[in-house]
Amino acid sequence: MLTPQQLLNTIHEQVGQFIPDAAKSAQDDLHNHVKMVVSSVLTKLDLVTREEFETQQAVLQKTRSMLEQLEKQVSELEQASK
Numbered sequence: 001m002l003t004p005q006q007l008l009n010t011i012h013e014q015v016g017q018f019i020p021d022a023a024k025s026a027q028d029d030l031h032n033h034v035k036m037v038v039s040s041v042l043t044k045l046d047l048v049t050r051e052e053f054e055t056q057q058a059v060l061q062k063t064r065s066m067l068e069q070l071e072k073q074v075s076e077l078e079q080a081s082k
Helices: 004-018 021-044 050-081
Strands: none
Touching: 004 021
8 A cells, every 4th residue: 555655756756747847837736736635635534554553453352352251251150150
């Protein structure tokens, strides 16, 4: 997955191929505008970093393991009380 900066650079390069040198200032303005729009969209997406995702995944796995262990203990206690 591309980082936001890599995405912006790719868009800038692709747009730059279609705009002649005479329109360099317009290209720069377009680049800045596209950068603002993409940044705004990415901000609204509420994304998390890979590190945050992996941390939450580890917490979930640990919680799931503890839940399974507790379910097993409850089951054993129920069997013992019968």
